[in-house]
Amino acid sequence: MIKLEQLREVSDQVLSGLTADDSLKYRIIQNATSSKKSHSGMAFRPVPVLCCVVALVLASACLLNSLRPVSPAGDSEIRVFAAGSTDSVHTEDKLSDRTILLILKDITPDSIASIELIGTGVVTEPSDCASLLAALQDYAGTVDSVSSDERYDTVDKESIIITMDDGTVYKIADNHPEFDTLLKNMLSR
Amino acid sequence: MSTIHQSEDRPSGALSFDQLYELYATDVLRVSYYYLGNRELAEDVTQDVFVKLISNSPDLETGHEKAWLLKVALNRCRDLWRSSWIKKVVLGHPGFECFPAPDDIGSMADKFSLAEAVNRLKPDFKEVVLLFYYQGFSVTEIAEMMNIAEGTVSSRLSRAREKLQKDLKGDDMQ
Numbered sequence: 619m620i621k622l623e624q625l626r627e628v629s630d631q632v633l634s635g636l637t638a639d640d641s642l643k644y645r646i647i648q649n650a651t652s653s654k655k656s657h658s659g660m661a662f663r664p665v666p667v668l669c670c671v672v673a674l675v676l677a678s679a680c681l682l683n684s685l686r687p688v689s690p691a692g693d694s695e696i697r698v699f700a701a702g703s704t705d706s707v708h709t710e711d712k713l714s715d716r717t718i719l720l721i722l723k724d725i726t727p728d729s730i731a732s733i734e735l736i737g738t739g740v741v742t743e744p745s746d747c748a749s750l751l752a753a754l755q756d757y758a759g760t761v762d763s764v765s766s767d768e769r770y771d772t773v774d775k776e777s778i779i780i781t782m783d784d785g786t787v788y789k790i791a792d793n794h795p796e797f798d799t800l801l802k803n804m805l806s807r
Numbered sequence: 808m809s810t811i812h813q814s815e816d817r818p819s820g821a822l823s824f825d826q827l828y829e830l831y832a833t834d835v836l837r838v839s840y841y842y843l844g845n846r847e848l849a850e851d852v853t854q855d856v857f858v859k860l861i862s863n864s865p866d867l868e869t870g871h872e873k874a875w876l877l878k879v880a881l882n883r884c885r886d887l888w889r890s891s892w893i894k895k896v897v898l899g900h901p902g903f904e905c906f907p908a909p910d911d912i913g914s915m916a917d918k919f920s921l922a923e924a925v926n927r928l929k930p931d932f933k934e935v936v937l938l939f940y941y942q943g944f945s946v947t948e949i950a951e952m953m954n955i956a957e958g959t960v961s962s963r964l965s966r967a968r969e970k971l972q973k974d975l976k977g978d979d980m981q
Contacts, residue, residue: 622921622936622940625925625940628921629941631918632915632922633837633922634906635906636840636846636849642853646857646861650858650861650862
């Protein structure tokens with residue numbers, strides 16, 4: 619029987635083919651060089667910074683004048699919900715399959731800023747957003763076949779968050795494996 | 808407990824990147840691989856660690872370079888482990904495999920079993936086992952590296968040994 623005290627020796631044998639070679643070293647040096655270059659390009663330049671600050675203040679002032687709630691509060695129009703999550707619980711009892719379909723039909727691909735799955739990643743490429751939305755719309759269309767227990771992810775509390783160009787945020791409980799796979803494939807490209 | 812280890816020959820004087828890479832990169836890579844069970848991710852972690860070393864130029868105390876590198880590596884592994892992406896895509900499909908040199912492939916079943924059992928330990932246990940049994944740090948050094956009490960390190964080592972003993976169905980791992 620092998621003893622734990624032999625772990626060093628065992629590891630040196632069973633992982634002897636796993637070594638940090640010159641190609642990894644080259645990758646590290648390349649990476650460090652490029653990150654240093656990008657840091658050196660970030661030297662403080664007072665004029666552009668001041669211009670940005672002024673522009674930001676002006677933009678904030680304009681935005682404050684035209685600010686509107688992200689989630690309209692009307693009972694008949696549920697815009698944000700997160701079943702299985704702690705926020706927006708007050709809307710949970712109003713959820714229906716039709717609501718999901720309604721929300722997804724309201725969204726058009728060309729006005730999506732990003733689609734995010736919490737803890738997984740964010741997609742901002744318009745064509746990818748369109749594909750993900752199409753997948754979600756299919757999901758909403760077939761939601762009747764999914765039992766209510768399975769539909770809302772209460773284990774990982776993951777949600778799909780769709781942010782529109784105008785700032786509207788849609789939060790949808792997630793457990794749809796096809797959507798998950800699609801998003802991961804996009805992120806791994 | 809810490810007396811079972813011989814103190815390693817640690818280099819003295821400020822070491823260059825090349826020297827540190829030569830001395831410790833493989834250890835960082837293998838510890839990361841033990842943690843994550845994925846070769847590509849372990850290489851990414853090793854890359855991150857050494858890029859951080861070059862970019863931040865930390866003021867490393869002589870003889871503590873390896874501890875710093877492994878601490879950064881374990882922190883990075885922990886971050887990755889917590890990401891649900893990794894859990895679902897990589898770790899959801901256990902893929903820990905051994906990479907013996909071609910000449911070493913033979914009757915190594917026991918050794919593979921031990922390596923795989925260590926890989927299957929919970930992160931908290933795996934970290935202390937790797938640092939203590941694999942990298943030869945003392946309980947005090949591990950406590951300092953991980954910012955936890957020495958008693959916690961000892962208790963995790965003890966529980967890890969029990970778990971491994973059960974896992975391997977052996978009785979001489981005391």
